[in-house]
Amino acid sequence: MASHGGRGRSGGRPTLEEVAARAGVGRGTVSRVINGSPRVSDATRAAVEAAVAELGYVPNTAARALAANRTDAIALVVPEPETRFFAEPYFSDILRGVGAELADTEMQLLLIFAGSDRERQRLAQYLAAHRVDGVLLVSVHADDPLPDLLSQLEIPAVISGPRSAAESLTSVDSDNYGGARSAVEHLLGRGRRRIAHITGRLDVYGAQRRVDGYRDALRDAGHPADELLIEPGDFTEEGGRRAMRLLLAHHPDLDAVFAGSDVMAAGARQVLREAGRRIPDDVALVGYDDSAIARHMDPPLTSVRQPIQEMGRAMIDLLQTEIADRRPPASRGLDRRRAVLPTELVVRASS
Amino acid sequence: MASHGGRGRSGGRPTLEEVAARAGVGRGTVSRVINGSPRVSDATRAAVEAAVAELGYVPNTAARALAANRTDAIALVVPEPETRFFAEPYFSDILRGVGAELADTEMQLLLIFAGSDRERQRLAQYLAAHRVDGVLLVSVHADDPLPDLLSQLEIPAVISGPRSAAESLTSVDSDNYGGARSAVEHLLGRGRRRIAHITGRLDVYGAQRRVDGYRDALRDAGHPADELLIEPGDFTEEGGRRAMRLLLAHHPDLDAVFAGSDVMAAGARQVLREAGRRIPDDVALVGYDDSAIARHMDPPLTSVRQPIQEMGRAMIDLLQTEIADRRPPASRGLDRRRAVLPTELVVRASS
DNA sequence: ATCACTTGTGGGAGCGCTCCCACAGTACCT
DNA sequence: AGGTACTGTGGGAGCGCTCCCACAAGTGAT
Structure with a gap:
């Protein structure tokens, strides 16, 4: 369990190559173990895992992102000023739901406010740089240009609360x-x-x-x-x-x-x-x-x-699917997905 | 201003190399222009900027992070459950202050909750992977192990609200x-x-x-x-x-x-x-x-x-300094920095 | 004319991964 | 005996940058 703290002699963080050398295998094999590929024998896997633990190896996210062309991060975009975000429980509930669902993932969640023009500018830059694999949109108004920007940049997105019955993005809604x-x-x-x-x-x-x-x-x-x-x-x-x-x-x-x-x-x-x-x-x-x-x-x-937790879960599920589907330049079907979750009336003293 | 939308023929995003070819200069020169180096003649700079605009070039963050060993991201770590974060105005004020100060930077802010053990686990992984250049800590209790973890990993950090008069981290406080x-x-x-x-x-x-x-x-x-x-x-x-x-x-x-x-x-x-x-x-x-x-x-x-806005500003300033100072394996001096900002009494009807 | 420096520039090397091709080994048909 | 298939593995190539060395051209002192 405890990492021995033994870093590579150069004082930097250990690399895949160093782990491979230590485990007596090739670079590719270590990569397969790290990424949970099934095509590795049990013995080899064990050896690699031991080496990883001994060296305290942690993959370099930047290198992985560069080589694999993905970031393992998604953004929750709130097209509102921060004040409203904090004032309205709906947002924090959604955030909690999404966070809970993401907890067992490697995915990183980014919270981005896009209330002011300036913030929107920054967001556009951010999206253009493809710094996230996908986007979760909440509380988007009917005339918001954001969804168009996203499909133009071909960034997978899921919207909570579709903008209309004809919403073009994959959406999650409660009933x-x-x-x-x-x-x-x-x-x-x-x-x-x-x-x-x-x-x-x-x-x-x-x-x-x-x-x-x-x-x-x-x-x-x-x-x-x-x-x-x-x-x-x-x-x-x-x-x-x-x-x-x-x-x-x-x-x-x-x-x-x-x-x-x-x-x-x-x-x-x-x-x-x-x-x-x-x-x-x-x-x-x-x-x-x-x-x-x-x-x-x-x-x-x-x-x-509203089943916020479940909505968060559903958003993540759908977004992951979108991301996976888009990886090969697939036939972008017109089969926009849409989830509608049931509500429940909670009766208290006011009625 | 408007990007012509002309991407590289391969449909992907344009690279530094493509910008260089278009501007008739070398790769290094484009890099210098992008990063605002002064060692570029005005004519060359203009040519490069034109090429950047025409191609709609946006630097690849992952490649940059890999080559330069920095992420251009910092984390605001809240060692509290999310509920407290939303309940207490102090946090959202700090967030606003920091966000405002960061608005004119290329820096990306990440909000990370570390209330539960599980979240702390994730945070530790996250920090070990060096996915951020620095950390902003708010509301840390006296016995929290986080600051030690940070100095062990040699991650620059600034704490708002020092833990004691002998706080070892660079700190920002109000009076x-x-x-x-x-x-x-x-x-x-x-x-x-x-x-x-x-x-x-x-x-x-x-x-x-x-x-x-x-x-x-x-x-x-x-x-x-x-x-x-x-x-x-x-x-x-x-x-x-x-x-x-x-x-x-x-x-x-x-x-x-x-x-x-x-x-x-x-x-x-x-x-x-x-x-x-x-x-x-x-x-x-x-x-x-x-x-x-x-x-x-x-x-x-x-x-x-409390001058929250200014505190946010000060935290970012100090953190940027820390990050810059650490880049060369400098003599980590014992000169811990510390800012104390004045408060102001706002008199209203309750007194 | 020589030397020493400065300014602007090009491009090689390398960051740490993933992807994929090649290939050895084994198994099971013909 | 040869073919075909699959499993597990090693390692080359390449992702798009930054860093830095090399070097041409200019400037000014000697």
């Missing part, structure tokens, strides 16, 4: 439609009838799908949606407050609010409380994301849980 | 002692006399220094500190609550609280409010960090501002 439906059906089941919806940014496809789910749930239950009860938000707490104020002003009789995110629900809650409405007695409240905010809200917030 | 003094002097100036202190984790050197500043400010003003008014916290909100409860129970006559962080001040505020104490009328409250929390608290919190 926004189904999640919204289950939230509204839950409220209907609790006897609520005047159910408002504070939407997310409508240039985000997932937010649209939640509106669709909200509408369809009401319609299918025989209570077609009152379009006026749909108030656009923007995923921020302040947006939630603003929307809630408008809703209260125009529809004082509402008895439930389905917010497109927990953060907006938090804003809504504040306004409701200031208006003297009790939760859930007067107005039931349901959020989306099931973030830490939901658990710590007073009262605890019913919310739609 | 915790002076900051605490100014907070206490401010409270004294407002006529407060029973000033309590909720400390940070005392295995963090900066937290100790704040206690020292608190003590000395009181002593120098002729009101030696009542040691019982010093209550240990742990930088968390819950810790702030706990400490505040104890303080109120044992010292109901206190008229001011100096908390070692804004987060703890938020916890303290909650307990004070629940106990019916008005802020600042009954009890004045001062925090530390001047984070977003301080601005958004009700009432807004007086807090000691």
Whole structure:
């Protein structure tokens, strides 16, 4: 286990060649062992592994990247300013999910913010230099040029939250439609009838799908949606407050609010409380994301849980496949892959 | 400006050699231009730059890393679980500061969490592979083995928040002692006399220094500190609550609280409010960090501002120096560098 | 005119790997 | 006996740079 600390006589790090000499084999064989090729006899493998341990050999990443034309690194690109990244639990949850999935890999994860023009400039340079094997995109707006840049540079990419039903990149999504439906059906089941919806940014496809789910749930239950009860938000707490104020002003009789995110629900809650409405007695409240905010809200917030961990896992899986597929200049099929993961309603005291 | 998109005929990315051929010069000359060497005539430089633009040349990072034995990347290592990273504004502030300073550099910043044993394992591998030129360490506890590992591997490192007065690594710090003094002097100036202190984790050197500043400010003003008014916290909100409860129970006559962080001040505020104490009328409250929390608290919190941006700048500066110094196997002097930056008291309604 | 230096330039060597071809050895058919 | 196939192995070539030596050309002192 313990490396004897015995480095090559030159004081530098040991190389493949030195390991090979020590193990009494050729350079190619050591390379095969290091890379887990099956075409090595057990005895040879053992000898090489012993030499590796004795010398404390660690492969030189740069040499490997140069020779193999891959970097073993992928980037998580957040096209938002850092402030939003830290403010929104969604991002850190995704990061955690991806990180967990990557933990047993050799892959290195890079976190790159591309909120400002300057940062985007840097990112473009970075991608042009092919410093990563693939890219994970989160929270991309409909008009963002990034996906085009990526396909132009032929860099494998997976997007979380497709930009539209016709998303051209491989994508991972949660079932926004189904999640919204289950939230509204839950409220209907609790006897609520005047159910408002504070939407997310409508240039985000997932937010649209939640509106669709909200509408369809009401319609299918025989209570077609009152379009006026749909108030656009923007995923921020302040947006939630603003929307809630408008809703209260125009529809004082509402008895439930389905917010497109927990953060907006938090804003809504504040306004409701200031208006003297009790939760859930007067107005039931349901959020989306099931973030830490939901658990710590007073009262605890019913919310739609997205399987973030699984989404991270799925993103990595798909990206690895893309990377592997692209290695030979394959027939880049039009079979864009797409994963949609189920959501789960977590019922708490707010509804 | 616009790259014509004309890649080498082979469809791959253009190489130095191709740029050289196009510009009618040798490979070495192109390399000199790319790396900004002054030993190139203006005419040649212009020709090379034109060729670079026409071909859309971007240097191959792996080849450069292999040949030059450097990676142009540094890591920001956070020896904490990700959750704490996202919960504490201090980290994101530091990240922002470092990121801003790095924006005009070619340097790439990597964010690495080393909270769990598994993550530390990975980090050790990572460092052993020398995948970064240097390391920025934040929030390291006194008994952490990481600094030793770094000096063993001879990886340049700068630590933010030295572990002790005898810190062996190059360090950047804010003037915790002076900051605490100014907070206490401010409270004294407002006529407060029973000033309590909720400390940070005392295995963090900066937290100790704040206690020292608190003590000395009181002593120098002729009101030696009542040691019982010093209550240990742990930088968390819950810790702030706990400490505040104890303080109120044992010292109901206190008229001011100096908390070692804004987060703890938020916890303290909650307990004070629940106990019916008005802020600042009954009890004045001062925090530390001047984070977003301080601005958004009700009432807004007086807090000691650390020049995070400047600290980030200083860390990068010092690290770059370390990296440059180490390039030739220099006489590793014992002249450990250390920067201490001044703090500023931001007075708001809470005091 | 000679020498000594400086400036700008070209290109060889080499960084530490991966990829792949060559080949020895063994096994199992014809 | 020859063919065919597969397994395990060694080592050459080459990835795209940087470093550095060599050297031509110019400059100025002797």
